[in-house]
Amino acid sequence: MDAANETSEGTPFTLLGLTTNPGQQRPLFVLFLVLYVAGILGNGLIVAVIQASPTLHAPMYFLLAHLSFADLCFTSVTVPKMLASLMANDRSIPLAGCLTQMYFFFALGVTDSCLLAAMAYDRYVAIRHPLHYATRMSRAVCTALVGTAWLVSHIHSLLHILLVAHLSFCASHQAPHFFCDHQPVLRLSCSDIHHIQLVIFTEGAAVVVTPFLLILAFQGAIAAVVLQLPSATGNLRAVSTCGSHLAMVGLFYGTVIAVYFQPMSRYEAERGQVASVTYTVVTPMLDTLTYSLRNRDVQGVLRALFTRHRISAGDS
Numbered sequence: 001m002d003a004a005n006e007t008s009e010g011t012p013f014t015l016l017g018l019t020t021n022p023g024q025q026r027p028l029f030v031l032f033l034v035l036y037v038a039g040i041l042g043n044g045l046i047v048a049v050i051q052a053s054p055t056l057h058a059p060m061y062f063l064l065a066h067l068s069f070a071d072l073c074f075t076s077v078t079v080p081k082m083l084a085s086l087m088a089n090d091r092s093i094p095l096a097g098c099l100t101q102m103y104f105f106f107a108l109g110v111t112d113s114c115l116l117a118a119m120a121y122d123r124y125v126a127i128r129h130p131l132h133y134a135t136r137m138s139r140a141v142c143t144a145l146v147g148t149a150w151l152v153s154h155i156h157s158l159l160h161i162l163l164v165a166h167l168s169f170c171a172s173h174q175a176p177h178f179f180c181d182h183q184p185v186l187r188l189s190c191s192d193i194h195h196i197q198l199v200i201f202t203e204g205a206a207v208v209v210t211p212f213l214l215i216l217a218f219q220g221a222i223a224a225v226v227l228q229l230p231s232a233t234g235n236l237r238a239v240s241t242c243g244s245h246l247a248m249v250g251l252f253y254g255t256v257i258a259v260y261f262q263p264m265s266r267y268e269a270e271r272g273q274v275a276s277v278t279y280t281v282v283t284p285m286l287d288t289l290t291y292s293l294r295n296r297d298v299q300g301v302l303r304a305l306f307t308r309h310r311i312s313a314g315d316s
Contacts, residue, residue, distance in 0.1 A: 012092040013185070014174045017085040018273060029086040035281050036079045042288035043068040046298070053301045059137040060122050061298075064291055066146050067115045071284035074108035077101055078179040078280045085178065095169075098180035099161055105179065106157035109256070109279075110207050114149035116249060117211035119291070120218040121145075127222050156207045163199060167191040177273060179280075183259065184272070200260060208260070212253045219246055248283065248290045255279045 018028055046068040050056045078101070085091045093101070125136045164182060167189040175184040182200070186193050255275040 011169075011173050012094045013098050013180065013188075014091050015081070015085060015093060015178055015180070016174055016176045017082065017091060017178045018277075019086075025086045029083060032079060032086070032281060033083060035285055036075060036083070039075050039281070039285035039288065040072060042285060043072040046288060047072070049298065049301055056297060056301060059139075059142045060119070060126070062139075062142050063115060063119045063122055063146065066149075067112065067119065067287065067291065070108055070111045070115060071287050073104070074112060075280060075284040077104045077108060078276075082178040093180065098185065099165055102164065102180045102182060102185070103157050103161045105181070105280075106160055107153045110153035110156050111149050112252070113208055113211045114152060115146070116252075117214045117218075118145040118149060120215040120245075124218040124221055127225050152207060156203065159199065159203065160196075163196045167193070167196075176270075177276070179276075181259075181272070181276065204260065208253070208256060212249070215249050219249075244290050248286060251286075252279050252283045 019025060047065050050061045050065040050068075081093070081101070122137055126133050129136060160182065164185065167186075168191045169188050170190045172188060175181075175188060177184040182196075186196060255278040259272050259275045
């Protein structure tokens with residue numbers, strides 16, 4: 001084994017985090033702890049409610065439960081380490097831990113992307129082809145969509161990690177980020193990284209941009225149908241729902257594309273961290289509100305559960 005590889009394996013990475021200013025660390029810790037707990041509780045509640053309620057076993061909620069579970073795991077890959085670095089100044093992470101974090105970050109992020117496309121397709125079929133909904137969105141089809149999302153995401157992540165694992169890190173091991181993202185990590189390598197950048201711009205673009213374009217296509221087809229509805233109230237409600245979904249999709253994909261699909265020479269650590277906070281902390285929490293808590297069926301089940309709980313508490 002050469003000296004470069006020995007250095008990379010023996011020396012841990014140092015994640016500089018969001019700030020090194022002691023005066024900013026505690027407020028940021030409190031802020032992101034609140035956001036993280038809200039996201040965990042919200043997504044965990046949605047998964048539990050959908051699994052426990054027979055009325056929420058429709059295809060849309062099957063997909064939604066997987067999205068909430070993926071969001072819960074996605075934010076847990078990065079935020080706990082960020083909180084530890086803010087509060088305990090524990091900024092080191094071994095190479096194996098860095099690669100593991102990177103693997104699950106990529107896998108869960110792409111799973112989120114594919115599930116959003118599957119949910120857009122579900123709504124497209126429900127609105128555009130309601131008479132064929134039961135056959136086009138059968139349990140077998142839903143299982144295939146979810147299975148494909150998880151499979152594609154893990155193959156994508158494994159490919160990237162295998163490429164990064166063969167790099168040599170013989171310079172500084174200080175990454176200006178709060179988790180092991182590939183852009184700041186690649187900048188620390190003294191190996192030739194052109195082949196990895198090529199993979200990012202080709203295979204990476206395929207698994208990220210393709211679901212995004214599918215979502216836009218499905219939402220466009222839904223909007224075309226909705227605008228032809230005779231009911232103004234129905235139009236307004238449907239447009240509001242589509243608009244909120246598109247806003248979330250735009251926020252998620254906009255920040256992802258801004259970070260990952262740019263030349264390495266133009267990457268700015270501070271801007272990259274701000275965008276990363278958006279899609280690792282903010283959007284997983286907002287997904288709960290946009291796709292779940294605004295849904296009437298979910299609201300009805302939650303109200304019934306809370307009412308039953310209050311009655312039981314009063315009887316006891």
